[in-house]
Amino acid sequence: MTSKTIKCFRCVDGKNLMVKNGKTKSGNQRYICKICHKTKVATYIYKAWNQDVNQNIIEFTKEGLGIRSTARILEISTTTLLKRIITIAKGFISLLSVKEKRMK
Numbered sequence: 421m422t423s424k425t426i427k428c429f430r431c432v433d434g435k436n437l438m439v440k441n442g443k444t445k446s447g448n449q450r451y452i453c454k455i456c457h458k459t460k461v462a463t464y465i466y467k468a469w470n471q472d473v474n475q476n477i478i479e480f481t482k483e484g485l486g487i488r489s490t491a492r493i494l495e496i497s498t499t500t501l502l503k504r505i506i507t508i509a510k511g512f513i514s515l516l517s518v519k520e521k522r523m524k
């Protein structure tokens with residue numbers, strides 16, 4: 421038996437351990453955080469749900485990769501990629517507006 425510990429990615433300190441919470445349709449182990457009740461699967465079949473996808477999109481865009489090549493490398497669809505880019509951009513805009521309010 422493997423004792424793989426998975427930490428909660430949502431809780432701020434990231435120290436809360438997630439516990440087993442049944443299995444998905446495809447038989448992968450699902451985990452749940454006891455504090456914030458956020459669930460997570462160790463390895464997603466649908467690649468867009470993986471945690472590092474958004475960070476990879478930012479890195480590839482900085483490197484100058486196009487939409488289709490980024491989508492091909494990350495194995496997600498171009499539509500999903502475009503939606504993610506908009507979501508990421510909206511996050512930056514809201515961050516900037518918070519900083520501007522603090523400056524005033």
Ligand SMILES: [Zn+2]
Pocket residue numbers: 428429430431436453454455456457458
């Ligand atoms: Zn949590």
